[in-house]
Amino acid sequence: MQDSERLSGQDQLIERFGAYFESIGFQPIAGRIIGLLSVSDREELSFDEIINRLKISKGSASVVLRRLVSECRVAVVESGRRHYYKLNQQNLFELLDEFERMCDSVRYLLNTTIDLKTDKESSNAKYFNQIINTIDRYKTNMATMRQAVQTI
């Protein structure tokens, strides 16, 4: 593969990372920064390299990077007057954690809803109970899987 090919492939991929992270609630620029830090050959980039490659203002870069660092998605290394950024390799289950938190809040909503129903045998009440059961089953299942992965 030519270098130029690889570079333009990287650019496309950065946009896809951006789109993906935007779809799950990140600022567009945040997604593209994560993409750049994931895709580029050198995996530790300076502030300047980031704003030049992504063509974004110093202002946005500064704000967004501070946020990514505070959320532990990106790590920063200071060297002289410069800051270098790299992807923070989080716990593998970080993605699942978020999903499980989602399940918990759904479970809570549905439970409270059933409590407020006059007719606990209503169509929705029964349906919600089924969902709660499935969520519980899922969580048990996941706990088992985590243990299995951890002991590899």
Next chain:
Amino acid sequence: MQDSERLSGQDQLIERFGAYFESIGFQPIAGRIIGLLSVSDREELSFDEIINRLKISKGSASVVLRRLVSECRVAVVESGRRHYYKLNQQNLFELLDEFERMCDSVRYLLNTTIDLKTDKESSNAKYFNQIINTIDRYKTNMATMRQAVQTI
């Protein structure tokens, strides 16, 4: 429990449903409509009942309901000149389906990223490979669980 208590409890719950659905990308009004259809004692409500209880305009209700129906989240029954709406009880795994689609797109992004790396043993490349393995393990696991639930 008093009826008035239950009604105000329902209103609070509707707002929580709204907040939850907004957090996963729905329009605020869409979330509140789903909340209302989940929470209310009568589980099939007319257009008018919806706009009166939620205090929203006919315009928003019309647009948002059309969308919810097209996405199969809400079912509509026509009776004379009126439309009645109720929660569409979807496949129990609809929530998981979406999560698995997310996993698929992450898996694809990471795979493509590794392909473009000059150094397949770089820190990020190794990390991405671990994530891919975990995703694969998760999907196998989920497939098993679905079968188990289906055969109950």
Next chain:
DNA sequence: TATTTAGTTTAATCGCGATTGAACTAAAAA
């Protein structure tokens, strides 16, 4: 047929997050 009613359409507005540009700060370099 004339009237009322249920819901749709659409132009206008509102609010808000993302982004930028430019002034500013602090620290290294000269």
Next chain:
DNA sequence: TTTTTAGTTCAATCGCGATTAAACTAAATA
């Protein structure tokens, strides 16, 4: 000490989705 450089702060703007109001349509009712 003066100058240069790296990054921060913040006011202003841009763009966009959500929402509404009001005119409009179609169908039921009188």
